[in-house]
Amino acid sequence: xxxxEISLILSIFLLLTLFNVSSSSTCSSPKLTSSxxxxxxxxxxxxxxxxxxxxxxxSLSIAFTATPPSASGWVAWGINPTSTGMAGTxxxxxxxxxxxxxSVKTFNISSYSDIVExxxxxxxxxxxxxxxxDDKSITIFATVENSGAKINHVWQVGPGVSKGFPEKHEFxxxxxxSKATLDLNAPDGGSSKAADSTSDAIKKKNxxxxxxxxxxxxxxxxxxxxxxxxxxxxxxxPIWFYVHVACQISGYAIGxxxxxxxxxxxxxxxxxxxTSHRCIGIALFSLxxxxxxxxxxxxxxxxxxxxxxxxxxxxxxxxxxxxGIINVFKGLQILEPEKKWKSxxxxxxxxxxxxxxxxxxxxxxxxxRRKSNRSTxxxx
Ligand SMILES: *[C@@H]1O[C@H](CO)[C@@H](O)[C@H](O)[C@H]1NC(C)=O
Ligand SMILES: *[C@@H]1O[C@H](CO)[C@@H](O)[C@H](O)[C@H]1NC(C)=O
Numbered sequence: 001x002x003x004x005e006i007s008l009i010l011s012i013f014l015l016l017t018l019f020n021v022s023s024s025s026t027c028s029s030p031k032l033t034s035s036x037x038x039x040x041x042x043x044x045x046x047x048x049x050x051x052x053x054x055x056x057x058x059s060l061s062i063a064f065t066a067t068p069p070s071a072s073g074w075v076a077w078g079i080n081p082t083s084t085g086m087a088g089t090x091x092x093x094x095x096x097x098x099x100x101x102x103s104v105k106t107f108n109i110s111s112y113s114d115i116v117e118x119x120x121x122x123x124x125x126x127x128x129x130x131x132x133x134d135d136k137s138i139t140i141f142a143t144v145e146n147s148g149a150k151i152n153h154v155w156q157v158g159p160g161v162s163k164g165f166p167e168k169h170e171f172x173x174x175x176x177x178s179k180a181t182l183d184l185n186a187p188d189g190g191s192s193k194a195a196d197s198t199s200d201a202i203k204k205k206n207x208x209x210x211x212x213x214x215x216x217x218x219x220x221x222x223x224x225x226x227x228x229x230x231x232x233x234x235x236x237x238p239i240w241f242y243v244h245v246a247c248q249i250s251g252y253a254i255g256x257x258x259x260x261x262x263x264x265x266x267x268x269x270x271x272x273x274x275t276s277h278r279c280i281g282i283a284l285f286s287l288x289x290x291x292x293x294x295x296x297x298x299x300x301x302x303x304x305x306x307x308x309x310x311x312x313x314x315x316x317x318x319x320x321x322x323x324g325i326i327n328v329f330k331g332l333q334i335l336e337p338e339k340k341w342k343s344x345x346x347x348x349x350x351x352x353x354x355x356x357x358x359x360x361x362x363x364x365x366x367x368x369r370r371k372s373n374r375s376t377x378x379x380x
Contacts, residue, residue, distance in 0.1 A: 036050035062140070074166045076158075079154075080179075153182050220317075223251060225356055229359035232366060255284070
């Protein structure tokens, strides 16, 4: 058992880290992605830049999103027409005023000590800012005049604003590295690190779907079938037990990973809540966790509580399988993948169902034979 436990913990840990690595993209904001052509996941300060560039009329529309270090802090984005880095930057800065309204200002930053509010080196057609209360971030929307397919841009966040003037930002690595060259013709701004938001989101949804369908929808039922039918074969004892446990534990590990991707998807899709899918998912996770831990509390075969433990174990097991299959179908409804995925899953279920019926028949025949053997023996 010890090795199974260790491998269980290891695989959960591995899968969780795997999915955490890919979770930091803010380029998947659905509202912004639909209104801009491109998104650049900026490498520092957990910020992103959505943009649309129209070379024909030299108009560059952006939505810059970042979270200030405090509620009264500021966020800023700018273009440096003459150099890279802060000195020379023409910046648009936004913060939440004490009365709750958003202030958006432009600053001519000719050097670290010469920061002047006023006109910029290029036209600013439009500027406004929105506070996103769910993640406390600020999005600056602006349209500026720009020619040239590549720009040096700079972004920053700061702790507060005094008398309408931004307070100094921190000088951590993240604050000092917040500059880059942006390729306005590339869908991701030319940053190879930045994943295209839509394909990234689709990838995540598919991962979620596949992991959960395999674990809750396939491995758990197979594990139950093994427990119910293979154990009646005398020579398979106790191997059936280990195969059953291995099946359920790997199902659980994959299921937890799938569950984590689901939580992540849920937290990303603000405003869209699939209540029943979510609730069933949470119930599944709780029941399955209970089931795994109940394994360690299993009374010995001869113990009088073993009978009740078995009833409990089977009831929870069948509940998991039923809810798991229901939730796979609910998930398919939400994701709306190509029809073949649903057909494949239905096909697998029919196959498993067919095997179950067949094994049920075989088991009954075996059991009846044994009985008749026993009952005929005394007379033989
Ligand atoms: C530039 O053209 C685009 C598309 O025709 C339009 O949406 C945008 O508003 C224009 N920008 C300006 C500043 O006129
Ligand atoms: C920004 O400030 C520098 C230095 O004071 C000045 O030379 C430059 O003309 C200013 N730019 C604009 C657009 O006012």
